[in-house]
Amino acid sequence: MLRLFGRWAMLFWLMAAALLLPSTAAVADDGYDLWLRYRRLPQAALDQVRPTVAAIHWSDSDDVRVQTAAAELNRATAQILGDTPSSTATVPRSVVLGTPGGSPAIARLRLDLRGLGDEGYLIRSTTVDGQPVTVVAGNTGAGVLYGTFALIQQIQLGRPITGITIRSAPKLKLRVLNHWDNLDGVVERGYAGQSLWDWWTLPAFKDPRYTDYARANASLGINGTVLNNVNAKAESLTAPYIAKAAALADVFRPYGIRVYLSARFTAPMELGGLKTADPLDPQVAAWWRAKADEIWRAIPDFGGFLVKANSEGQPGPRDYKRTHADGANMLAAAVRPHGGIVMWRAFVYAETDPEDRAKQAYTEFKPLDGRFADNVIVQVKNGPIDFQPREPFHPLFGAMPRTALMPELQITKEYLGFNTHLVYLGPLFAEALRADTGRGRSVGQVVAGERLSGLAGVANIGQSRTWTGSIFDQANWYAFGRLAWDPAADPDAIARDWVGETFGTDPRLVGPVTAMMAGSREAAVDYMAPLGLAHLMGTGHHYGPAPWISDLARPEWNPVYYHRANRAGIGFDRTRTGSNAVAQYAPDIARRLANPATTPEPLLLWFHHLPWDYRMQSGRTLWAEMVAHYDRGVAYVADLRRQWAALAPLVDPDRHAQTAALLQIQEADARWWRDASIAYWSSINGLPLPPGAVPPEHDLAWYKARQVPFAPGNPK
């Protein structure tokens, strides 16, 4: 058969080719735009929006962040309207941006901006000279910038912007990403390619991507970024690297983002040639003061240091028989003249301490309450172990009333399937922040109460075109930012916003995708580590199941340390008959956790060692309940695949195909987790599978032999 195509046919072929051949970036929807995806709205919505954004008014006596806000609003509305601007030059002003101090137009409106602080905003529909306008106001340019992004979001989601009043201010002051980015470009626990920071070409070349990174963060209210890994190299504090960090700070400043650096505690020895890094040694303190002066000369709004000390091989004050407070306060004194702060991590577990690892941070830090300088904030992981699929809240929250604490969340999914698994972390983050400390306040409320407050998230960002290695992992960055602004925010509502901004507002898509996300973290818990189990993954990579591992040098590196399964039962007894970790919680909480019957079932095996035939609330035995959870997790992922396949007509082909491929991997992995785990537990408890349960596809030896070579995120 011969074919002859005219130019109409060519159009057809071009469209066909666009399906068959992946198109170039110029046309492909490759995920780069993140949630700042400004596409033309449906006509009815457009007609409504157009007059409300016809003219943007701001004052150039406002600061650079207001100028940034105006540019962002222009860019967004032009892309969303998607048409040639109207030709009249006489349209009335329709949006007014600014601060009372910088804009006479705002000042004249005499808006009530009390309670908005340095970063809050007010969006209000009002009239000026009888004309309807939308005002975006704040006490500073930062507030105006955040308010403008909130206004853009309204427009983007097709929500009316007439007759509105939105007041919002962040509950936490430091909303910070921690990049575990090494200076050689490798990102520890990074699943999205090389580090975003091209240290090699900085400071000469400022990749446009740095600006897009800042835009994305500013749109969420993220106001700080720690550029380098907490496992820090001293080199990041040398003059060439300070100049590189300064170049990034220059890019981020118009977006209200400060730069921080992770500091290696022994830098005075490695760079300064000192014989000690003892925090009480005057020469050491002087070295850090001089170093702080040097950094602030290059970066006038530098934020300060993040320190991982005496943890997993990093040096710290304990090497000199000093306390963590001694170390933190010495650094705090160095940065104080510049208004800087020190974020000091509480993630410690001693190499020689035989105590339950879950107890060690509390044991070490609780006695230091009240001894940290007021420009120190202690960064505490959400749970007492290490970013597991589910942990109870960290007992330090509520236990250090005289110390500023900031929770550390992990956005990158080290223990939750990397970028490969669709696991929306909003519910995990919210669970951590909403946890009742037993002291009348939630974790989120406890940490917000301090003069210094914040939330840290270990970034999942790299040079991957999608930024995060998958489309759905973008939602985890997004949810972190939204919860840092308001720890009480609803993760499902956050997901709904993200879906609308990322995929469009078609309700046939928004509802199902939001629902897919909502249960995805619980599904991962189910197929990986149900009922309070934790730390069951393979050594090094942390990706696949290996509950059988028992031969690593340190006891608390081995999965068997955590699950303690034997013929009689399973679980870690953290009551008085065990490690008594429950005693680290407030009395009410401790009392409930001390009893299996009053311990929430999702945390049951975290706190209790129970017989395999322990009777669960469902009436099932513990063993049958475990198997049911594994099955439920696998079924959820299978369902994710079906639902996503059905959404194909509503999603652009590139983003649909990538997600479909990753879901295919996830389903196979969920089965792997379930089957390997069941095969192992069966080998320990000798019990038959509950009736109706599907036996593992392979025998235990097969799962033990399975290798995970060259897993990403695990630097040598």
Add this chain to the structure above:
Amino acid sequence: MLRLFGRWAMLFWLMAAALLLPSTAAVADDGYDLWLRYRRLPQAALDQVRPTVAAIHWSDSDDVRVQTAAAELNRATAQILGDTPSSTATVPRSVVLGTPGGSPAIARLRLDLRGLGDEGYLIRSTTVDGQPVTVVAGNTGAGVLYGTFALIQQIQLGRPITGITIRSAPKLKLRVLNHWDNLDGVVERGYAGQSLWDWWTLPAFKDPRYTDYARANASLGINGTVLNNVNAKAESLTAPYIAKAAALADVFRPYGIRVYLSARFTAPMELGGLKTADPLDPQVAAWWRAKADEIWRAIPDFGGFLVKANSEGQPGPRDYKRTHADGANMLAAAVRPHGGIVMWRAFVYAETDPEDRAKQAYTEFKPLDGRFADNVIVQVKNGPIDFQPREPFHPLFGAMPRTALMPELQITKEYLGFNTHLVYLGPLFAEALRADTGRGRSVGQVVAGERLSGLAGVANIGQSRTWTGSIFDQANWYAFGRLAWDPAADPDAIARDWVGETFGTDPRLVGPVTAMMAGSREAAVDYMAPLGLAHLMGTGHHYGPAPWISDLARPEWNPVYYHRANRAGIGFDRTRTGSNAVAQYAPDIARRLANPATTPEPLLLWFHHLPWDYRMQSGRTLWAEMVAHYDRGVAYVADLRRQWAALAPLVDPDRHAQTAALLQIQEADARWWRDASIAYWSSINGLPLPPGAVPPEHDLAWYKARQVPFAPGNPK
């Protein structure tokens, strides 16, 4: 001052914002399109082109590569015409694509396709039924595909496509990229981010970028790709990794590209549990046969293996007292039933051999001439050392008449400033291929004469948005492909095409940029290693100058081994009074190289140790000439910066800014090379600087102390 902007003003602001704020990928010209950048032509050119591409005719009984060709032509013309296709359905056919065997329309034309082989093409303007048409024909789909890309290039460059006849066939059969990509994503000597291959998500996810990679290669005629590093891991030959390679092969097949793998010689031990990898052991041979069968089942058009054996720590047949021919022939027997080949590297230098390193490959391989199976091709680096800024051609070229040889070029600039320096390698490649072997034929002619022939290029490609870490490094990929097709092609003409396709055809831009590129490699030689010097760079990173290094374990790792500078003179005596490496060349060449007066000055110190006051053709002393070269190199780069700055109005802002930043680095680096080198040579020869020469900015100690931490491309 207050501002009020109407929608026209908003348009202005949007444009301003586009300049101030880097725009998203949807609008930014970020280099991703490479030379396949199809932009609307000027109106006059459009009017000329439009009727000639109005209707594309092909037959679906042709193979998938013809379908690919038609889709590519559709895509290109639609983007270049940049308008809505005409609405007539009755336009005459204007382009006819196909093979005589697959397309009756082509068969009826009775074109003379003799001499075009399997991959050549004929583009000819002719008439069909009285209507003018452009025919693109080949004996196979591959020829049609390459011809179609050639036609697209004509259109893209605004060249008329009426009244043309273009016949072209590749001079070399294997036109292959060697990826030094490790399975963990790190690219050895890679300066463009992580490996393009996301082994982690393969085979489930086929990144659209894989297709764009194939398109770019096919447009140059590159027909093979070795996916993994020659420093190979056995794991790449396991079933999971074969499946991943197969997924890539599926993507590449429609573009005429075969997949090859680097093979680790001891894989039968590591994967097969054998006690030996002795090539003469029957079990070893059987293991490789079974492995080849397994790979070809998954990849029916698999190409074969590339092997680095007994070189820099890699295992090989010499470990069993067998020859390279023994090893290669054993593998060749395994792949022969499938039509596969073995590319066997001649880059060897023995750990214990005190002989001049430049001589060792010849010494070891020359005696094996005629002993390699006919499906083995020996891959020989262009020069006898290792991809230095300038080397003489490798003496093996012309010395193994009974062995198929393929030159190995390095596209990635390990020794030429990484992605940071603008160094166009076309002249280096052409110099290597045009070198007179002294046996009546150039290197390019010698290697083309064999039944099996080819050219290998070590790829400079990674996940960087620009693919190669800079815009101008794209030209090196391009030049490699063009020279693999025709080793006699003119590098300046290639540069001119590349500039036109990459930046547009404005003559105010094409001329100057082509000229900038033309001299850039000589400039790098001048500021790094003039007059035949080589291997003067710092240990490990290979980026900056360190001619003083003398303390590395093996003599031939040290720069002092190569330059042999002392108070009396400088250079490596490779004549009879020295290592007599000249004797490895054909007699005429050897005779000329044996005498400084008849040795080309660019190679003078490669072959001769000469006194500092040796009189050069310029009349200057050697020392003064060296300094003049350093100065010339620095001046060239300074001039590059000036010229590029002046071109700002003609280049899109993103690509201009990136290149300007890199040129800034390059100029500083050129000064560093010059000043460090001159400081060191002065310390050796004790001579004053020639009159007028600028003294080094710092003293020698400063240059010696300078560190290059975290240089890319140097895996731990």
